[in-house]
Amino acid sequence: MIRCYLLLAACVCFAQDPIAPHSAYEPPAAKAAASLASSTKDSPRDLLTTGEKSGWNETAPYAEAVDIANRLERASRFVKVLDIGTTPEGRTMIAIVVSKDRAFTPESAARANKAIIMIQSGIHAGEIEGKDTALMLVRDMTVTKRFAAWLDHAIFVIIPVFNVDGHENFSPYHRPSQNGPRSTGLRATAQRVNLNRDYIKADTPEMRAWLKIFNSWMPDFHIDNHVTDGSDFQYDVTWDMARNQDLADPAGSWVRERFIPELDKRMAADGHMVAPYGALRPVAGKREFFMEVFSPRYSHLYAAVQNRPSLLVESHSLKAAKTRAWAHYDIMRHSIETILLDPEALRRAVREADRELASRAGLRSAAPVYLAGKVSDRSRPLVYHALKSGPFKSEITGAMVNRYLPEPDDLETRIHDQIDTTAEAQIPLGYLIPIAWKDLADVLALHGVEMERTNKPIEQEFETYRFSGTKFATTSFEGRVMLDFDARPVKEKTAIPAGSYWVPMKQRRARLILAMLEPQAPDSLARWGFLNTVFEGGGRGGVGEYLSEPIARRMMAHSPELRKQFEARLASDPQFAADRQARLNWWFQQSKYEAGDTGRYPVVRVWEKTW
Numbered sequence: 228m229i230r231c232y233l234l235l236a237a238c239v240c241f242a243q244d245p246i247a248p249h250s251a252y253e254p255p256a257a258k259a260a261a262s263l264a265s266s267t268k269d270s271p272r273d274l275l276t277t278g279e280k281s282g283w284n285e286t287a288p289y290a291e292a293v294d295i296a297n298r299l300e301r302a303s304r305f306v307k308v309l310d311i312g313t314t315p316e317g318r319t320m321i322a323i324v325v326s327k328d329r330a331f332t333p334e335s336a337a338r339a340n341k342a343i344i345m346i347q348s349g350i351h352a353g354e355i356e357g358k359d360t361a362l363m364l365v366r367d368m369t370v371t372k373r374f375a376a377w378l379d380h381a382i383f384v385i386i387p388v389f390n391v392d393g394h395e396n397f398s399p400y401h402r403p404s405q406n407g408p409r410s411t412g413l414r415a416t417a418q419r420v421n422l423n424r425d426y427i428k429a430d431t432p433e434m435r436a437w438l439k440i441f442n443s444w445m446p447d448f449h450i451d452n453h454v455t456d457g458s459d460f461q462y463d464v465t466w467d468m469a470r471n472q473d474l475a476d477p478a479g480s481w482v483r484e485r486f487i488p489e490l491d492k493r494m495a496a497d498g499h500m501v502a503p504y505g506a507l508r509p510v511a512g513k514r515e516f517f518m519e520v521f522s523p524r525y526s527h528l529y530a531a532v533q534n535r536p537s538l539l540v541e542s543h544s545l546k547a548a549k550t551r552a553w554a555h556y557d558i559m560r561h562s563i564e565t566i567l568l569d570p571e572a573l574r575r576a577v578r579e580a581d582r583e584l585a586s587r588a589g590l591r592s593a594a595p596v597y598l599a600g601k602v603s604d605r606s607r608p609l610v611y612h613a614l615k616s617g618p619f620k621s622e623i624t625g626a627m628v629n630r631y632l633p634e635p636d637d638l639e640t641r642i643h644d645q646i647d648t649t650a651e652a653q654i655p656l657g658y659l660i661p662i663a664w665k666d667l668a669d670v671l672a673l674h675g676v677e678m679e680r681t682n683k684p685i686e687q688e689f690e691t692y693r694f695s696g697t698k699f700a701t702t703s704f705e706g707r708v709m710l711d712f713d714a715r716p717v718k719e720k721t722a723i724p725a726g727s728y729w730v731p732m733k734q735r736r737a738r739l740i741l742a743m744l745e746p747q748a749p750d751s752l753a754r755w756g757f758l759n760t761v762f763e764g765g766g767r768g769g770v771g772e773y774l775s776e777p778i779a780r781r782m783m784a785h786s787p788e789l790r791k792q793f794e795a796r797l798a799s800d801p802q803f804a805a806d807r808q809a810r811l812n813w814w815f816q817q818s819k820y821e822a823g824d825t826g827r828y829p830v831v832r833v834w835e836k837t838w
């Protein structure tokens with residue numbers, strides 16, 4: 228696509244208009260988009276967004292969102308605009324707090340005993356209808372007052388645009404498969420990072436600002452607005468949530484039993500076509516529907532390792548921008564109204580999940596906690612509302628190319644929406660991070676993890692891991708080289724210097740800490756490359772063969788037992804016998820010269836605090 232764009236840009240004789248692919252199908256109720264239209268109709272002129280004023284053909288620069296936020300603050304005592312950070316290009320990031328109690332700090336919000344709901348848009352800045360529609364909801368709560376009653380039971384923290392630099396990188400060519408607005412921002416930040424992969428590693432100033440807000444306000448519920456690409460279907464909006472063993476009960480059961488069924492019902496009643504986020508895949512000659520398994524590098528699974536439900540909203544790039552705005556407006560509205568049917572049920576569920584996880588710390592008899600999984604073969608019946616397709620012969624490719632038709636294809640199929648666990652871990656009493664690995668503790672601190680410093684050296688046997696089969700990725704991903712390995716649990720005598728970091732697991736972030744410190748977890752700090760020197764041979768430096776050969780020869784002379792093992796290996800392994808370096812390394816591995824901590828995870832698991 229980028230090559231295409233360069234070609235078009237270079238050749239001024241070509242039309243400069245971006246491609247505007249329209250969907251083959253829009254839900255009938257999208258035409259009136261009644262809820263959206265009535266919010267616009269009731270608004271004072273100076274609080275209308277460019278989306279509304281342009282019939283959703285345009286979206287405005289970030290300055291408009293900040294300007295409307297400031298106008299809302301002047302118009303209502305219940306609104307406060309917070310500066311929450313600075314982007315790499317020097318722009319100020321804002322959040323809008325809406326509170327009838329004027330609880331504009333995390334401490335006062337916690338005292339208000341109301342549900343705290345956090346909404347963010349524009350983490351992928353080209354996927355932007357959440358921006359205007361969240362501002363519309365603030366207007367509806369505080370100015371036109373149609374939703375004023377929400378503020379009796381909830382406090383809102385709204386980030387109108389998360390990826391601000393990406394949002395200001397406007398172009399008609401960033402979203403070639405998106406049906407409006409005419410120009411949008413870019414998915415990546417100015418540093419070319421995808422913020423929706425940065426939740427654990429927290430490399431960017433934007434994510435560090437977000438972590439401060441999330442961890443200080445600790446919302447009870449979180450919403451992240453996106454626009455998906457991919458195959459066309461009848462649905463105007465799809466969602467994903469942690470709802471299986473990837474979210475602790477009773478928060479998980481609240482999502483499964485109370486939230487999702489009610490949200491689906493309310494959306495359908497307003498004429499939306501709503502489905503889980505996923506794709507049809509061939510199974511034994513038929514098509515079945517598969518959801519995905521996400522990990523905490525994504526916003527909604529990050530919230531989940533903090534025991535907080537999070538709704539990933541994905542409207543569709545092929546639907547009209549107005550249809551998307553209608554979808555975002557209503558799915559946020561109905562999510563809020565579903566929560567507010569019984570806000571205490573949500574507040575109790577998330578706090579109970581916090582307590583339940585913390586209470587498992589150090590209990591050898593307690594059940595292990597889910598770290599990773601894959602989509603299950605188990606499935607349930609589903610009627611999936613796809614579209615028929617009519618492939619045509621392409622002059623360009625010389626082959627058949629798919630084209631969607633405006634004809635519903637209501638498919639009786641099965642949905643795979645459960646997870647089979649592939650990695651899990653018990654919660655130890657805590658972890659010790661040796662002082663030399665302060666960088667790991669610094670990342671935990673960004674996530675609000677509570678830690679203490681040790682005041683004397685500790686040397687005893689601890690649980691940890693030995694890595695083997697290390698495979699570094701062949702390309703960089705999100706600015707890091709990730710790696711895969713086998714992590715074998717071991718018990719080893721380990722010296723932990725004074726001033727090291729004690730990470731107690733009797734805290735509400737126990738599951739987040741597992742996700743970061745258990746190396747086999749998909750987004751562990753080990754996998755993201757925070758410990759790569761561990762895999763590099765212990766820093767002993769090279770020893771020339773002229774020195775190592777005599778050392779090996781002396782060892783052989785002094786140890787008939789080692790000599791026997793060596794000779795057995797030579798006899799049984801011709802490849803080994805032919806490899807002079809491997810033969811030498813074999814002796815070195817038996818010697819005291821081999822660094823004993825090569826491939827050993829420096830963080831240890833503690834079951835009993837003896838100091």
Ligand SMILES: [Zn+2]
Pocket residue numbers: 351354453454
């Ligand atoms: Zn996105």
